[in-house]
Amino acid sequence: MFDSFYQDDIDAVNAKFEAQKxxxxxxxxxxxxxxxxxxxLELVSSSRKKGIAIRQIAEQLKLSEYGIGVLMEMGLGMxxxxxxxxxxxxLIFTLGKIGFFLxxxxxxxxxxxxxxxxxxxxxxxxxxxxxxxxxEGLKRFGPWTTVYEGLSQTSEVFQKSWFGFDHFYSDLAFPEALPIVFEQKVKHLFDIGGxxxxxxxxxxxxxxxVNVSIIDLPGQTAVAxxxxxxxxxxxxxxxxxxxVLDESTKFPYGADAIWMSQFLDCFSLHQITKILKKIYPAITSDTNVYILEPIWDKQRFEAASYSLQATSxxxxxxxxxxxxxYRFDELKQAVENGGxxxxxxxxxxxxxxxxxxRFQKKMNVYVTRFSAWTDxxxxxxxxxxxxxxxxxSDITKMVVQTVHDVSEGLSHTHVTFASEFGEIQRQYKISEGILSSGEVSPAQFSLSVFNIPASASSIVEQNMVGYSAVFSGNKSFENGLKEAVVPILSGREKERIFVFADERIPAEYATIAKYPNPVCALALRLSSKxxxxxxxxxxxxxPATETAAEQALYFLNNRLPQ
Known part of the structure; x- marks a missing residue:
């Protein structure tokens, strides 16, 4: 926002002058x-630097010097x-900068x-x-509850100024908006409030x-x-x-993109959310919803913000x-509240x-099965x-068991595995072997890599879809869960299994890590349906925790049915 919205640095004399204005x-x-x-204004402008007197203007316009005089003097003060x-x-008048813009x-x-x-x-x-x-002021023009109901019935002068105002602003943004909207292929666009x-x-x-369907009140669609x-x-x-606000109105299906230009500012925040909730079930997760609005706290010039505040x-x-x-955040929130x-x-x-x-549907993610092992x-x-x-190993057995519990009898899907310590017991034995004999057991080494639990589970389940492994220290549970959720939210996948596990670390690591650390495995079968x-x-x-397993246990005890 502009500094002037925060700072009150005008002096008293000028503040009083502004108050008189x-x-x-x-x-x-x-x-x-x-x-x-x-x-x-035109006559004064035509006089250029030479200027013009009140008497001369009155003569040319055939109006009284009195009438011209009071207007000119007020114009001077303004x-x-x-x-x-x-x-x-x-008095000889010339046109000032303010007059030029008027x-x-x-x-x-x-x-x-x-x-x-x-x-x-x-x-x-x-x-x-x-x-x-x-x-209340609308009653001076007709018996309607909103101006939109009676717009087509208002006077020609009213309509000319109304549409002139509406289109002057939004139309100037259309050339820059078109390539953004059609950057992605659009076959059928719904123009709400067209x-x-x-x-x-x-x-x-x-x-x-492209084909376009205009959704609007009957009076407007006839003109369209x-x-x-x-x-x-x-x-x-x-x-x-x-x-669109009528309870019986159901939003039609079939749009590749939704367009609303200077439409949502015609509704309250509650109504905006209501409109978006109607749109939600009729579109897919790939459908783009474009909203073009003049946002008063995103303007380049203070005069523009002032004009928008006055328009409210x-x-x-x-x-x-x-x-x-609207402000950016309040409009954004109202749309997001619609899903x-x-x-x-x-x-x-x-x-x-x-x-x-550009909005898209927020895809909800559901837990259809879960399994935990804390013994x-x-x-x-x-x-x-x-x-x-x-x-x-212990960690692999826990992963195999919990993944089996959420997989049995169902179709295969991608698995995300996360752990803070991984095959820590095997890794410790490898380190012991190096220190004692200088040799590494091939069998121990092949079974000590981080993704072994996910790999073993995929063999047991005969799941050939694939898996991924996530390690990010004590945030491994939270970040692994995010990695599993994103493909569903984006619409790329319908299901995914997320499994986190950590076994007990060797006591020898107690000086550098929490010991005894929680033993835990948790598998979630996630779905968009x-x-x-x-x-x-x-x-x-x-909540931040010392170990990732503590986050997993918190999630198990607080965010899943008990």
């Missing part, structure tokens, strides 16, 4: 609008005009028209709207293969159909008239009474600094052939 803001706004619409030093008793800047023109034609009358009911949570079909038409021009036909895309742009008041008293232009995760965000798109979010004595493994069983689930996996951060 606020006190007279309704009058100064109307004065500026009159100066523009009566042609006064910084719209500057005076040229002259020996004449008349006359020539497209953003300022759009904002002024919107404020006058859409907001000005209803703004008188702003305080009442804050108190009731309803758009309004007049401007984005849909640009998509069809940009990508010759007309514009799509005029652009020659009536066969590629279809409409789905509905109210329009939502309060005219649009719906409960939405606004989504932010993949990336592109800031400063277009000259108006839009943010393009100091290893399992007997009666289901394993004796000649093979007798070669296995809720069917037959024991519980949903909680893979959030775990």
């Amino acid at each position: 606020i006190a007279f803001a309704p009058l100064s706004f109307q004065a500026a609008r009159a100066l523009r619409d009566l042609g006064i 910084g719209i005009f500057k005076l040229k030093r002259s020996e004449s008793s008349e 006359l020539n800047d497209d953003m300022t023109k759009v904002n002024m028209d919107f404020s006058e034609d859409v907001c000005y009358q209803g703004a008188d009911d702003l305080m009442k709207s804050v108190m009731t949570g309803k758009p 309004n007049t079909a401007k984005w849909a038409i640009q998509c069809c021009k940009y990508n010759p293969d 159909e007309k514009n799509a036909k005029a652009a020659g895309f009536e066969n590629r742009i279809t409409t789905i008239p509905c109210n 008041l329009y939502f309060t008293c005219i649009a719906n009474g409960n939405s606004k232009m 989504f995760v932010l993949r990336e965000a592109h800031h400063n798109l277009g000259i108006n600094s839009y943010t393009l979010f 100091e004595h290893p399992p007997k493994l009666n289901f394993v052939p004796m000649l093979f069983r007798r070669r296995l 809720k069917t037959n689930a024991i519980c949903e996996l909680d893979y959030s951060s775990l």
